[in-house]
Amino acid sequence: MTGLFLINILMALAWGAVTGSFTVVNLVFGFVLSTAALYLIREQVGTGKYFRRVGLAIGLAVLFIYELVLSAWRVTMIVIQPKIDLQPGIIAYPLTVDKDFEITMLANLITLTPGTLSVDVSEDRKILYVHCIDVPDPQSTIDDIKNGFERKILEVFR
Amino acid sequence: MRTIIFRTIAPYLAALMILFSIFVLLRGHNEPGGGFIGGLIAASALAIYGIACGVAAVRRSIVVHPMNLAAFGLFIAALAGVPSLFLRQSFMTSQWLSFHFFDVDVDLSTPMVFDIGVYFVVVGAISSIALALEERESD
Amino acid sequence: MTPIEAFADTFLDVCVHISLAVLTVSLVLIVYRTVKGPTLPDRIVALDMLVAVGIGFIAAIGVLTDYYLYIDIAITLGLVGFLATVAFARFVLNRGTAGDETIMQEVKESIERREAGQ
Amino acid sequence: MTPASLDLTILAVLAPFAAAAIAPFLTSIFRQNAAWVLAAVPAAIFYHFTGYIAPVSEGQTFTPALEWAPSYGINLSFYIDGLSTLFALLISGIGTLIILYAGGYLNGHPQQGRFFSFLFLFMGAMLGLVTGNNLITLFIFWELTSITSFLLIGFDHLRAASRRAAIQALVVTGGGGLSLLAAFILIIGATGEIEMSSLLSNPDVIKDSGLYLPIFILVMGGAFTKSAQFPFHFWLPNAMEAPTPVSAFLHSATMVKAGVYLLMRMHPLLGETELWTTVLPLFGGATLLVGTILAIRQTDLKLMLAYTTVASLGLLVMLVGTSWEKALEGAVLYLLAHSLFKGALFMVAGVIDHETGTRDITKLGGLRGSMPITFAAAGLAALSMCGLPPFIGFIAKEVMYEGTWTMGPGALWVTATAVLGNAMMLVIAAAIAIKPFFGPKVDTPKHAHDGPVLLIAGPVVLALVGLAAALFTHFTGEFFIGPMLSSLTGSTMNVSLHLYPTYISAPLILSVTTVALGIVLYWQLDRLRAIIASVLRAIGWGPDKGFDQFVSGIVAFSTVFTRLVQAGKMQTYMMLIFGFTAAAVLVPLFTAGGMPDMPAMPVYAFYEWGILLIAFLGLVAVLIAKTRLTAIVSLGIQGFAVALIFMLFGAPDLSFTQFMVETLSVVILALVMTRLNLAPRDHRSPASAIVTGAIAAGVGVGIALTLMAITQQPFDSRLSDFFTAYSRTIAHGRNIVNVIIVDFRGFDTLGEIAVVVLTGLCVLALIRIKTKPDNDTPDESAAVEALSKPVEAR
Amino acid sequence: MIAAVVDIIVGLMLVAGALFALVASVGLLRLKDVYMRMHAASKAGTLGSGVMLLALAVYAGEIDVVTRAIAGVVFFLLTAPLSAHLLAKAAYSVGYRPCADTKIDALKDVLQPDR
Amino acid sequence: METGLSVLIGLFFAVSVYLMLSKQLVRMLLGIAILGNAVNLMIFTAGRLTREVPPLIPLELYTPNVATANPLPQALVLTAIVISFSFFAFLLVLTFRAYQELGTDDANEMRIAEPIDEPAPPQGY
Amino acid sequence: MAGSSVSVDISQAMITAPVSAGDWLLVAPSLLTILGGSLCLMTRKNTKAQPKVGLIFLVLLVAANFGLLVRVLDKGVITMVMGNWLPPFGIAFTADALGVTLALVGSIVALCAGIYGSVTIQATERRYGFYPFLLFLMTGVSGAFLTGDIFNLYVWFEVLLISSYGLLVLGNDRLQLDGSVKYGILNLIGTNLFLIATGLLYGMFGTLNMADLAMKVAALESGASGPLATIAALYFLAFAMKAAAFPVNFWLPASYHTPNIVVSAVFAGLLTKVGVYAMIRVFVLLLPGSRDYMADLIAVVAIATMMTGAMGALAQSEVRRVLGYLVIVGIGAMLAGVAVGSILAISGAIFYAVHSIIVMTALYMAAGVMNMLGGSYKLRELGGLYGISPVFAAVFLVLGFAVSGLPPFSGFWPKIMLVDAAFDDGRYLLAGAILVSGFLTTLAIGRVWIFAFWRGGPEGTADGTVIERVVPAPQLTSAGIWIPLGVLTALVIYLGLQPEWMLQLVTRGASGVVEPFGYVRSVFGGL
Ligand code: NA
Ligand code: NA
Secondary structure, three states: OHHHHHHHHHHHHHHHHHHOOOOHHHHHHHHHHHHHHHHHOOOOOOOOOHHHHHHHHHHHHHHHHHHHHHHHHHHHHHHHOOOOOOOOEEEEEEOOOOOHHHHHHHHHHHHOOOOEEEEEEOOOOOEEEEEEOOOOOHHHHHHHHHHHHHHHHHHHHO | OOOHHHHHHHHHHHHHHHHHHHHHHHHOOOOOOOHHHHHHHHHHHHHHHHHHHOHHHHHHHHOOOHHHHHHHHHHHHHHOOOHHHHHOOOOOOOOEEEEEEOOEEEEEEHHHHHHHHHHHHHHHHHHHHHHHHHHHHHO | OOHHHHHHHHHHHHHHHHHHHHHHHHHHHHHHHHHHOOOHHHHHHHHHHHHHHHHHHHHHHHHHHOOOOHHHHHHHHHHHHHHHHHHHHHHHHHHHHOOOHHHHHHHHHHHHHHHOOO | OOHHHHHHHHHHHHHHHHHHHHHHHHHHHHHHHHHHHHHHHHHHHHHHHHHHHHHHHOOOOEOOEEEEEHHHOEEEEEOEOHHHHHHHHHHHHHHHHHHHHHHHHOOOOOOHHHHHHHHHHHHHHHHHHHHEOEHHHHHHHHHHHHHHHHHHHOOOOOOHHHHHHHHHHHHHHHHHHHHHHHHHHHHHHHHOOOEHHHHHOOHHHOHHHOOHHHHHHHHHHHHHHHOOOOOOOOHHHHHHHOOHHHHHHHHOOOHHHHHHHHHHHHHHHHOOOHHHHHHHHHHHHHHHHHHHHHHHHOOEHHHHHHHHHHHHHHHHHHHHHHOOHHHHHHHHHHHHHHHHHHHHHHHHHHHHHHHHOOOEHHHOOOOOOOOHHHHHHHHHHHHHHHOOOOOHHHHHHHHHHHHHHHOOOOHHHHHHHHHHHHHHHHHHHHHHHHOOOOOOOOOOOOOOOOOOHHHHHHHHHHHHHHHHHHHOHHHHHHHHHHHHHHHHHOOOOOOOOOOOOOOOOHHHHHHHHHHHHHHHHHHOHHHHHHHHHHHHHHHOOOHHHHHHHHHHHHHHHHHHHHHHHOOOOHHHHHHHHHHHHHHHHHHHHHHOOOOOOOOOOOOOOHHHHHHHHHHHHHHHHHHHOOOHHHHHHHHHHHHHHHHHHHHHOOOHHHHHHHHHHHHHHHHHHHHHHOOOOOOOOOOOOHHHHHHHHHHHHHHHHHHHHHHHHHHHOOOOOHHHHHHHHHOOOOOOOOEHHHHHHHHHOHHHHHHHHHHHHHHHHHHHHHHHOOOOOOOOOHHHHHHHHHHHHHHHHO | OHHHHHHHHHHHHHHHHHHHHHHHHHHHHHOOOHHHHHHHHHHHHHHHHHHHHHHHHHHHOOHHHHHHHHHHHHHHHHHHHHHHHHHHHHHHHHOOOOOOOOOOEOOHHHHOOOO | OHHHHHHHHHHHHHHHHHHHOOOEHHHHHHHHHHHHHHHHHHHHHHOOOOOOOOOEOOOOOOOOOOOOOOHHHHHHHHHHHHHHHHHHHHHHHHHHHHHHHHOOOEHHHOOOOOOOOOOOOOOOO | OOHHHOOOOHHHOEOOOOOOHHHHHHOHHHHHHHHHHHHHHHOOOOOOHHHHHHHHHHHHHHHHHHHHHHHHHHHOOEEEEHHHEOOOOOOEEEEOHHHHHHHHHHHHHHHHHHHHHHHHOOHHHHHOOHHHHHHHHHHHHHHHHHEOEHHHHHHHHHHHHHHHHHHHHOOOOHHHHHHHHHHHHHHHHHHHHHHHHHHHHHHHHOOOEHHHHHHHHHHOOOOOOOHHHHHHHHHHHHHHHHHOOOOOOOHHHHHOOOOOHHHHHHHHHHHHHHHHHHHHHHHHHHOHHHHHHHHHHHHHHHHHHHHHHHHHHHOOOEHHHHHHHHHHHHHHHHHHHHHHOOHHHHHHHHHHHHHHHHHHHHHHHHHHHHHHHHOOOEOOOOOOHHHHOHHHHHHHHHHHHHHOOOOOOOOHHHHHHHHHHHHHOOOHHHHHHHHHHHHHHHHHHHHHHHHHHHOOOOOOOOOOOOOOOOOOOHHHHOHHHHHHHHHHHHHHHHHHHOOHHHHHHHHHHHHHHHOOHHHHHHHHOOO
């Protein structure tokens, strides 16, 4: 329940940010509103370690942006070369993380990583299918992810 | 469409969009926005929520039937024009109630009530349509 | 106004117009892809892209006209653009699984292309 | 007369309507005696109008009136003079007898009460007609007679023949009514007078108005149809489908004489012109001969009488058409005589039918023993009809011949026609009076005997009155014929009648000729009948058949026409609409000078051009989209471009809304399209592609040019200036558009959100209400075939 | 002085963003199949618009605009991969095949509609 | 400035009419959607165009210090947009239901209300 | 940020004089129906309560309209500008004799329909909004009749239209869906034409208030020149469609026989009349010049409409479709009034509208009863109704004669007024068409009468025999069927026998639009 409360506070702050005034009234108002908003999604919101999760979410956001810039640059390089010569492929990535939130996080990170795009998660949540724009060697790509994002996420959420 | 990834993120997206819609509604009198646009955003939020988590979830979350929500909006929008009757003014003459609260001025006004009515109408009607179609989809 | 400020001013103006030009070009390219397809997912990707670029366009216009309020339009466009893409994806899934003839046709062509080694 | 009794007159005219209302109840209370009670009403009316006899004979006229619709100059006003008095007396007098007669004739009939009310309605209508002063009032009563006779003729509604006769009467007389209405409205417009009395006070007003010809034609249209003049005579014999009391009432005194009444009433206004004296004798004479010929052919008592009625009406019209004083006097006399003897004879026919079960004279004979009283009445009436002394019919014929003989131009023709006609009517009269009663006794379906008093009272009384009217010649002349003639001529007349000719004169010789000719013809009756029948068979077509062809013709033509304009093809409808739209926007451009000045090349920034280009591409994409999926996506593009256009021209709210709405439309499209499983390739034939393309181009060009023309003019920004000035200062809003939406023009928005709510409800109703399984109506199955056919074609 | 620097930064951000967008569009045009095109759209496209949005925020220099811009960008970063994922999955499970160059296809046996 | 848009608007109208003249309901619907945009653009243009300056009053002012775009047509068009959107949604669903129940999207083949082989009216009496 | 801190002269922008509560009668019809409609909608699941709530508000509506009529007769044309803004800036509602008369009659008809519907409308249809739709239909109707703002008129047209859609599809029969598709698309195009014309009109004059427009148009030199002619043409087409005038009338015969009979009744009574009303308002009040310019065209359309209607009625084998075409005949007659344009003519047109609203609704209700009695709407399958229910037969006959314009019923007076006016204007053909179409209408009604009522049974029944085929529907025992039918029939007879006050009313209404000084003065308060 505390987690819910914290989320609530955060959303109130978000409200403050969006409206651009952090006055007491506005924040209280924002709190009320976000309560209402959360009420709508109450079913999906269990309890959990929101605190850390939120703190690290910000960190991950930064990571996102960094990776995004990088991958965008790669794509640029690819599309502006006169002759596009790639070996695209869809690889099966064995997941270590198993929580929905973590899987989601990882999938999005992967999508925003150079040349990879999460297509699907297997029913048993063991495999993440990733489309790669250029995979001469699948295993190396898998390893990159394993040692890259997935570890980070495990650090963050375990 | 109900992939883990989508189902995990959608509720939060929806909640954020609802917040944003209210923000757009309330500032409409001074900046672009207002009841109609706000309502549309809220409706889109519910639509996303519905696509990700199912119509039943949406119905449960808004408790009342969306049509009643819309009707209620229309009702208060129409009532918002009535107070002027008692001040010997024409229908829909705006009444302003401006008071100081802690450190901010809060303006309550019949136009605002009216705009909120519009918001409810749009949310109700549009989501009612979307949900009805959605259900037909999944039956 | 100091010369540096004057320069900055002109520089910004030039940049805005350059970016608008670039965006217009990209918009046209995207529209081309949208119309050409060949497959429905292609068009949807293109439409999603159109929205994204549109957001940039709005931002540029905001800078050009000094109206920051456009940022809200941009955000909203982001929201609904997402909704549209989701709806379309859903459309593809449902129609495809329902064996919609046009989609099946496109699928067949994609397979032929693959076998033709393209 | 005192005003009090003037109001009484109004009551008297309206009384029958009241009686009509209560008749069914009274009938259910008093059963077979109801007739006696009800007859009191017309009797009272008769008594009331007798009060007018004396003053009217002194040349007085009365105009009782009741305010009705003053703001349109329409009042319930009446005009009492010689003409209307005599008619009123005939209607109420014969009406009394008819009510009694009906009491006997329909005794025990389940709908007797309803029948009484119809009779009373009809009586009231007739009274109103003959006393009506205000033209519109008069017309209303005129139409009422048509409506009520429709109900009376169709009384025996289970038989197709009655239904046909009823609708026939309604169509013919109703159609004539419209013509009369047109005439009256023309008169009102041309003269500014709406009251008959004021028109009559200035008789030349219509002739001088310059609209005499159309008015004359339209009035004749009314009168001739109502009075069954050839070629509109056919509805009258068919009206014999009605129960006998109706026939008697309709064809003796009243309905059919309405036309004659109108001609007599308007004689001072329209008569004494060449047109009048040519047209009326022509139609009248023709009708007289046709009527008698057709009468001779019949063997059914009622039909024989009906056709002689047609003939008599022709005779009357012919006489009125002469505009010759003496002939008019003859007409008036004959009108009185005819009402009496024809009423009597119809009732006699009814009695015979009622008591013997047949009306066919070839199946009747020797009844004089078993039905003495009926025989007496029949004899007296027939003698009057034959025009033999000492009966009113004789006097009428004398005066008539005197008139026609002396009238001058055309005298010979008119007289000859009259003689021939009278002779043949004499034959019918003789046949009716002799065939059923003399000769050997013939077995009839029912055992014949005189009917109850209710049945025989009527004919007897009328026959006797016919005799009395002749015996008291002086009285008849002074109190009835004179005043009535005055109304016709428009100047006071003194009439002196003689029961017996005092010297050998042309009329006497003509009468003798008539009788002689009659006897000869009667002697040759059967052969004559055979000849006429064969001739008619040779012709084979008559206006009666023509009516059926007319009606089915109209229906058939309407069907063809309707199928043509209401083709049921959506595409046709759309092409029509947009064709007219194109015309609406293009034609004024060229006719009313709406063309814009040559516009200068617009100056746009390159990115603005870019957006316009994208919009263009989007449109083209929708247009050429091969599949619905492409179309939807392309639709998104043009919507997107429109939103950007709004943004470029300073409309953030619009752009905002447009983005949202466009996306949501696309989303809903996608939602629905997942079920709407179509492969819409838009195949149009080259021809239709060209046509539709042309229409589309026309609309586009027209609107574009109009828009340019308008935007080239200076703009009055008063409203917007106002909103801008007070948006924040008074309405406390910095977003002027939003302030307009929620405050300045909030009412629009209220309606608009109502639309949104209702849309939601509509969609809900559409989706949630489960379609019922087809109720198997032919329509549906037809449609199913309609649907299946093209499917096979595909 | 600050203003000038801001202006220049804004200008550069705008151009950069626009260029990213252009690259994405070119990618959309040149890449072979829909899955590869998604790479372009979901990365360069998002980044381009995000950068330009931030540019507007910087230019405005008002706290509420900035926070809103950031909120917007975050939202894009959340949604862009999501929509890419949903679309890719839908397309693949309906049967749209990747281009011939796609040698490895791990999903082939898993997601192919049995047909 | 209005001229160019007028031409574009004319094009919008032409395209929408052409689509509506198709016998396929789906194309008619596309036409109706475009018609809505065409009409809105037309009203917007009829109120005359102003570049870029939206009808907003700066925080520090009580009336705008520059000539803004004409706000009234914008309000009218907003109303019109909403309404045309509603009607579009309704007609879309209606078409969909009609298609389900009547089994065709060809308007010319929808002949239940006005059957092709409609019996001639009864004659006689 | 209270803007009032800056000094502004309120009197320059707003009406400062107190508004009397009586003037609120102007918005009462719209307000009541909206509030009632949304209440009904919120309680729609409670199908028992639906008729109660609906009828309460319909009664209130009639009362409000009656009060408004009284006030207009007492005070003359009255105006209220929403939001107290000065005209022409705010949206003005202006009640003159024309608008308020039609509003009152319309509301009476709606009430009758509400009662009739309480019997014929099933629970499902109630659940999906029969009463809300009916009430909102009246919102649209009242708004259209009372608004003094051309764009606002458009909005009410749309409210009217969407409500009619709702009523039309209730039940979802295949027949209904088919009819609705055509009705829906064609009418939407009609309102769009109206909107286009209005947009252009705004672009030309920069104002939307009718009184203001009337003055500005009058100030224009030539009545129908340049773009104004185009605008007029578009308006004419739009309203002709709304009114179902030939040759853009096809949507009506294609749809009016498809919905629940009570819905057809309301449509027949109200929808097309709103189109005619708008035609009168716009062409006589706003664009008199264009009316003169187009008078001949309008006359031709009127004649064609009357004749197509009458012939269409003769060509039908189904009662409801006969009636549908009779609606069209009436439209032609009213257009004839517009074509002539004199006070007498417009009075005639208004009177005809009143008559047509009442009699057409009643006739459709009667058709419903025919179906309940005889088990069909088809002339071939009907018969013997005269024997089954003589009273009902009388009612039908009265209505039939009334619609044929025969005396002494309500249809007679407007007919002679129109013929009279046409003659005065020298339009003999027009007058003739009015009379002839009346004649054909009589024939059509006569056919229905002899087949359905006089004939002993369905087609082929032998002479003199009566065939009892179907047991009359149970609803017939309910007063909810007979009260509305009786009331409307009584009105038809009453207007026939006592036309005086209605004559005064319509004459007042007509002169109010033909000479619009009073109208303009009431809006601008003697400006
Ligand atoms: Na609006
Ligand atoms: Na109607």
